[in-house]
Amino acid sequence: EAGVAQSPRYKIIEKRQSVAFWCNPISGHATLYWYQQILGQGPKLLIQFQNNGVVDDSQLPKDRFSAERLKGVDSTLKIQPAKLEDSAVYLCASSLDRGNYNEQFFGPGTRLTVL
Amino acid sequence: GESVGLHLPTLSVQEGDNSIINCAYSNSASDYFIWYKQESGKGPQFIIDIRSNMDKRQGQRVTVLLNKTVKHLSLQIAATQPGDSAVYFCAEINSSGGYNKLIFGAGTRLAVHP
Numbered sequence: 001e002a003g004v005a006q007s008p009r010y011k012i013i014e015k016r017q018s019v020a021f022w023c024n025p026i027s028g029h030a031t032l033y034w035y036q037q038i039l040g041q042g043p044k045l046l047i048q049f050q051n052n053g054v055v056d057d058s059q060l061p062k063d064r065f066s067a068e069r070l071k072g073v074d075s076t077l078k079i080q081p082a083k084l085e086d087s088a089v090y091l092c093a094s095s096l097d098r099g100n101y102n103e104q105f106f107g108p109g110t111r112l113t114v115l
Numbered sequence: 116g117e118s119v120g121l122h123l124p125t126l127s128v129q130e131g132d133n134s135i136i137n138c139a140y141s142n143s144a145s146d147y148f149i150w151y152k153q154e155s156g157k158g159p160q161f162i163i164d165i166r167s168n169m170d171k172r173q174g175q176r177v178t179v180l181l182n183k184t185v186k187h188l189s190l191q192i193a194a195t196q197p198g199d200s201a202v203y204f205c206a207e208i209n210s211s212g213g214y215n216k217l218i219f220g221a222g223t224r225l226a227v228h229p
Contacts, residue, residue, distance in 0.1 A: 004158070033217075040123055042204045042219025043159065055214050091158050101147055101208050101215045106158025 002026065004107035006092050012113045018080035021110045025073065025094030031055075033104060034067055034077050035091040043091055049075065050097060079112075087114045123202060125224040134192040136223045138205030143186060145207035145218075150179060150190045153222070154201045162190070162203075192225075200227045 005024040013019050025032050031050050035043035046065065048055040051072040060067065064083070069075040079086055089109040095102040128134050140148065146167040151159035165172045165179045165188075172179050178191040188205045202222040209216045 040222075042206070042222055044219070045216060048214070048216070050214075056212065056216060093158070103161050104217060106160070108157055 004092055004094055004105055006090075006107040006110055008110055009108065010111050010113075012115065013082055014115050015084055016081040018078065019082055019112060020076050020078045021090050021092075021112075023075045023077070023092030023107060025075075025092070026105055028096065029094035029105075030072070030097035031095045031102070032069055032075050033093040033095075034075070035093065035106075037089040037091055037109070039088070046077070082112075082114045084114050087112055123222050123224045125226055127226045127228060128195050130195060130197060130227055130229050132195055134190075134195045134199070134225055134227075136190045136192075136203050136225065138188040138190075138220050138223075140186050140188060140205065140207045140220060142207060142209055142218075143183070144211065145209060147208040148179070148181060148188055149206045149208070149217070150177075150188075151204045151206060151219075152199075152201045153204065159204060159219075195225070195227050197227050197229065200225055 007022050033048050034046045036046050037043040046060045047057040047067045049069045052069045067077045089111050091106050091109045093104040093106045095104045149164045150162045152162050153159045163174045163177050163179050165181050170181050176193045180189045202224050204222045205220045206217050
């Protein structure tokens, strides 16, 4: 079974520039998550989708971050404009949706460096 | 690959020894806990889980202990191997919003020396 795919793996941009990350979840997984992992910390949930609807985006800085999952499969996360403190690894995860908690499978992440 | 935790507390053990990694969680209402392993350049990987109605659960070479009184989790790895070197995170499931939300704790880096 193929895992969660993310691209690019690395991105370096200057502050105030824009950047987008792409995620392809495991086939058949209804729930998709984007996490931000700052160096030395655990991942923090930014947004959770169930199919193409948003379940939780309470920790997404909506003035600069946006995410979409238009067809309930792939998702993109965008930052515009980027700030220095956005430097982090952005992880995508997916899980089945069967009611009780289902294991989340994580992708390898995209490491963003903002200069 | 890049490191996921340059400034994390580190536990150094000799190959073959047992390792114990500790974690404190915050929400006394959490009823499900998970330990994750994260290797450099990779996403977190599920190791073992435990529900709040249990105080111990064993897997292959790993045991998780839960003490709800003091909101403490521990992960025990038997006969630690070089391949166990990674950052380990505990996580709790918060269901207060009507859906399951995974909340990660602080990580611990495990360094296994031959």
